[in-house]
Amino acid sequence: MAPKKFSEIKHNLLASLLGLFLFLFSIASAQLCPDFYEKTCPGALPAIENVVRAAVANESRMGASLLRLQFHDCFVNARVQKWKLGGPYWTVLLGRRDSTIANFSGTIDIPSPLLNLSGLITAFANKGLSASDLVTLYGAHTVGQTRCTIFRSRIYTENNIDPSYAASLRAICPATGGDDNLAPLDTETPTVFDNDIYKDMMVERGILHSDQQFYSGGSTDSQVEGYSNNPEAFAVDFGYAMIKMANISPLTGTSGQVRLNCRKVN
Numbered sequence: 001m002a003p004k005k006f007s008e009i010k011h012n013l014l015a016s017l018l019g020l021f022l023f024l025f026s027i028a029s030a031q032l033c034p035d036f037y038e039k040t041c042p043g044a045l046p047a048i049e050n051v052v053r054a055a056v057a058n059e060s061r062m063g064a065s066l067l068r069l070q071f072h073d074c075f076v077n078a079r080v081q082k083w084k085l086g087g088p089y090w091t092v093l094l095g096r097r098d099s100t101i102a103n104f105s106g107t108i109d110i111p112s113p114l115l116n117l118s119g120l121i122t123a124f125a126n127k128g129l130s131a132s133d134l135v136t137l138y139g140a141h142t143v144g145q146t147r148c149t150i151f152r153s154r155i156y157t158e159n160n161i162d163p164s165y166a167a168s169l170r171a172i173c174p175a176t177g178g179d180d181n182l183a184p185l186d187t188e189t190p191t192v193f194d195n196d197i198y199k200d201m202m203v204e205r206g207i208l209h210s211d212q213q214f215y216s217g218g219s220t221d222s223q224v225e226g227y228s229n230n231p232e233a234f235a236v237d238f239g240y241a242m243i244k245m246a247n248i249s250p251l252t253g254t255s256g257q258v259r260l261n262c263r264k265v266n
């Protein structure tokens with residue numbers, strides 16, 4: 001074989017270096033990072049923050065709805081909106097792209113509120129989250145509301161519920177009808193992000209069947225007790241757990257797409 005000319009070697013070397021650079025770039029751009037829009041769209045985060053603040057000022061439940069949206073998006077592999085919530089703060093990793101699937105098949109991964117503790121733990125383990133992450137993230141139920149149709153069976157048929165609490169809920173949620181009537185998930189401070197949901201669990205005032213599972217004589221009781229005594233520890237853990245949840249197999253780099261209309265695939 002004839003020896004290669006210097007220019008040919010140089011060309012090959014440059015091509016290899018370019019290939020390596022592109023490879024490294026694709027790795028770098030295939031990860032979430034806090035400053036994803038810093039150069040391409042520096043106005044993005046302030047604009048989003050303004051819109052979210054206005055929406056929450058207009059309707060206080062919007063914060064809870066957005067928090068829940070992030071949970072569902074992470075579990076079904078769609079895009080997460082970039083935002084932060086009053087209460088604990090955390091660095092949201094950016095750069096998730098939208099799913100190219102636009103049906104409800106992914107929602108099968110969302111755990112049912114009728115599951116027992118082991119089923120809830122398994123649902124989170126399937127997403128790479130621990131039982132401890134589950135207890136921490138479940139603290140999101142410190143804000144927001146739930147519909148009668150979701151908690152009816154608990155207040156009429158279950159025994160591990162404070163009787164006076166169940167009676168007060170029956171006034172909101174009749175045995176038949178009123179399916180969309182609402183009750184707060186956190187009995188004392190439903191619009192404040194605090195640790196009260198854990199205190200509720202300890203006195204059998206979890207409104208959902210799943211709420212009460214975390215304090216039912218099982219492996220998660222001690223973590224519930226810990227958070228009920230230490231709101232700061234809960235707040236810190238919550239931030240870390242949200243970051244971990246946001247990192248569940250995100251679509252980045254060239255995977256997925258950036259939807260022109262959030263509601264449908266391009």
Ligand code: HEM
Nearest residue numbers: 064065067068071111112113137140144145146147150210
């Ligand atoms: C095993 C885990 C979970 C189950 C079974 C569950 C179940 C539910 C259910 C049944 C509701 C009420 C829905 C309705 O009545 O229409 C709800 C509301 C809510 N969930 Fe969860 N959830 C879980 C985990 C999470 C996580 C991890 C987060 C966030 C990090 C979260 C945030 C919320 C919020 C904020 C609301 C209130 C939404 C609003 O008021 O609009 N949940 N959840």
